[in-house]
Amino acid sequence: MQDILLIVDVQPSFAPPDWLVAGIRALAKRMPSVATVERHDESRTPFERQLGWHPARDDESLVATEAVFIKHGYLPPREMLDYLATRAPQRVLVCGMQTETCLLAAGxxxxxxxxxxxxxxxxxxxxxxxxxxxxxVSLWRHHFRQVTTVAQLGEQP
Structure with missing residues (x-):
């Protein structure tokens, strides 16, 4: 199986920059892709109590994908992991919001x-x-070693 793209929390609550949304949309058109969206449920993750803020309860992904998985907190839901495992990708390309927290947790x-x-x-x-x-990026490289760029992806067959 080929690569699959995992788009983490590119949603209105996190106000992603336009260049990020545009770049991810372009890459998502080139390969199978899935997304996570973080939604607030204080009974599941105490964002308001512990951090004094929370994502919206009804956010949607800003990038169209073949599947969207709702999460509550930093980790992706188990259903997403099961979905990816059945697809048996060569690798999971990860992009999106909060490189040192939510992306690292997904990694x-x-x-x-x-x-x-x-x-x-x-x-x-x-x-x-x-x-x-x-x-x-430094933490990712330390823990998983595998880091690429859009340009490098374009050079691959």
Missing amino acids: FMLFDAGLSPTLVADLTVGSSLDRTGELG
């Missing part, structure tokens, strides 16, 4: 499931701690 989950997570470094934005995403 650990994919890695632990035996899938091959690869970060698309130029299609990520970090959290408010580091909007460049450089911290997250």
Whole structure:
């Protein structure tokens, strides 16, 4: 099986920059893709109580994909992992919002499931701690080694 693209939390609550949405939409047209959307449910994840903010209860993905998985918190839902495992991709390309938190959490989950997570470094934005995403890219490279760019993907057969 070919690569599959995982788009993490590119949704209105996180105000992704236009260049990020446009770049991910273009890449998603080239390959199978799935997305996660984080929604608020305080009974499942205490965002308001612990952090003083929360994502919307009804956000939608800003990128059209073949499947969208709703999550509550940092980790993708188990259903998404099961879906990806049945597709048996060569690798899972990961992009989206919050490189050093939500993307890294997805990477650990994919890695632990035996899938091959690869970060698309130029299609990520970090959290408010580091909007460049450089911290997250460094952590990804340290833990999973596999980092690519859109240009490098274009060069592959």
